[in-house]
Amino acid sequence: MRFTDMDIPKTTKTICRGSNVPVFLRASLAIALLCFLSAAGTQAQSNTRIFDLLTKLKLARHDTARMDIYLQLAEVHIEEGNDPEKAINNANLALILAQNYKDKRREFLALERLARVYAELKYDLKAAMDYLNEAKAIDTSFTTIADRAALYGDEGKIFMALNDYEKAQQAFLRQLTIYEKLGNKRGIADVNYELGQLFFEQKDYRQALAYFNRALALYDELDDIRGRMYALNAIGQTWGRLGDYTRSLQSCTEALYLAQAANDRVHLAEIHVNIGYAYEHMNNPTEALRYYTGALLLGEELNNLRIIARAAREMGNIYSQLCNEQEALRYYTQALEAAQKAGSKALLKDIYESLFEFHDENGRNEEAYQWLKKLVAIKDELYDEERTRQLIHNQIRYQTEKKEEEVKLLRARELQNRIIIQNQRLQNYALIILILLVLAGIVILYNAFKRKKAYNELLEKEVQKRTAELQRYNEELAASNRQLEQSNMELERFAYIASHDLKSPLRNIISFLNLIERKVRQNPDPQLLEYLKFATDSARQMHQLILDVLEFSRVNQDEVEMTEVDLNDTLVLALRNLKEEMSQKHAVVEASLLPVVYANSVYMLQLLQNFVSNGIKYNESRIPLVQISTEDKGDHYLFRVRDNGIGIDPEFHDQVFEMFKRLHTREEYQGTGIGLAMCKKIILKLGGKIWLESEPGKGTTFYFTLPKPQSAPASANGTREKAAAQTGESADAVAT
């Protein structure tokens, strides 16, 4: 613990007993018991810690580990406060090892603990100061900022004990700044407590109370029972100085139970003095005496001269009031001796004052005068000291307040910085997320691009493959077409040669059959005549077939002459050829104005003649009607040849264009089945198309197209006039 005007070394006795506790104390017993239990836990905890550390020490293999354990043991013993020698031993062991190993940080820590133990537990301020200076001499590069903060705290306490309040305050403020920066709550609580002590020492009780209360609140937050005990005792003592003894008693009683539970004898003595002080001023001399006696006994056992001096003086005062002169004098004398040994002018002044009043009240003027003289002399000495102290105090107070303002400002700035940093962090996060998104987008796009490229390459390869295949097929097709053309040509050539060569023997056969017939008619034999007729008919039929085949095969073979052909003229020619058939069946042919086309005139005649001939032949109407019309389709002409004949079943619409395909027997309708095949061949050769529309019984319409000639033909009227002039007949309506 810290330094007040009543520092007490350790004692082994427990002073207060439950049975003697006054009513007020008993009332708060329940609450205190709770504190006791938790404080007892703290004591047990520290014993367990020491035991654990000693076990670890036995097991430690390296000196570094050993040094750390010694340092921890020293710390626990300092905190516990009961055995300074053990604390010193452990700190020294750590120091020796650290110096051996030139481990500067651990050397610093050992020195710091030694300074603390000498200042707090041994009250040897000189030794404490020496250790402190040794620690301070170690280069700061070996230590942490927290290490230095601890050293500032020790320095502050030593200076306070030496009444050098200015230096003490400077050290505490440095320590506070570091703890604020580190956000060390316990450290801040401790410094607040020390600053409270500093103001208490300077009799600025209000200010002291404020610091103690701040420390108490922080210790409560941290659940630090020992800290709570220190703060409560200090608060109780301060209330006593401010004249509020009820509050003083309240706080000190709470502290008393905590000190008992922690078995902290140093504090027990101090708390006893404070409680005695409260009772004394509450006009309860019995209780006051009881607590002062406790304090005195503790003081004697701990050999704490200050506490002895103070308790004995207070006891002297009480006995003086109780008119027990003998006892009063005994205690005053004890107080005087202790104060003289302690060399405390403040205590001596109080005792001189008490002795002066004691003798004065009892009419011993001479003794009274002697003590008054001493009192005046010491007061003069103290006055100078007091004045200087007051000056320093004012300075300190001003600086402390200034420092507090600075700390507040620092905190506000820190908060602001934290907000700015947070915002910046958020912005950075947002930026990072954005960048990541963009990167992800790029990666996705790149992948898609890569995939597309690969797909395109694949596609290109496939296309190339297919193109190659197609080319191959085309080549194959062209080759097979060429073969086909070749074989067709050969076939046609064969057909032509065969037909041509067959034509002359057949003509001979027919001629001879005619001769035979003529001979037979001279001696008519009806049966023979009939046989001859059959033979002649068949031969003629065969002749016709050969002629037709010849015609058909000529279409492709001959290099035909292409000219402008006026189809009106062609039609007139065709009708003239069909005159007989038309008159036989009373047929009518109607034609609109036909165009001039670029073609072969023989082909055109065969074409029109075939369509008109079929339209009349395959017609059972009373008056067979064939209508020819045309339509200009821009780049070609569309022709329609419509009849009112028997019609064709849709099943055979394509087949009728095949060679030798006939839908009827020769008995039904004469023919060779070559006509339509030849029409198709001619139209295809001229670059047109051919098809039909028909239903059985509803007539047939043949359609075909012919491309227009490159050079425009003469006008339609002109063509018509020409056609009429050549035939002497109208192309519009050709009579039967």
Ligand code: ADP
């Ligand atoms: P054919 O010499 O037999 O007339 P085609 O090639 O001209 O040979 O005709 C083939 C077949 O098509 C004919 O046998 C006939 O059955 C049918 N046909 C052709 N033209 C017509 C038409 N205008 N009306 C009905 N049937 C037709």
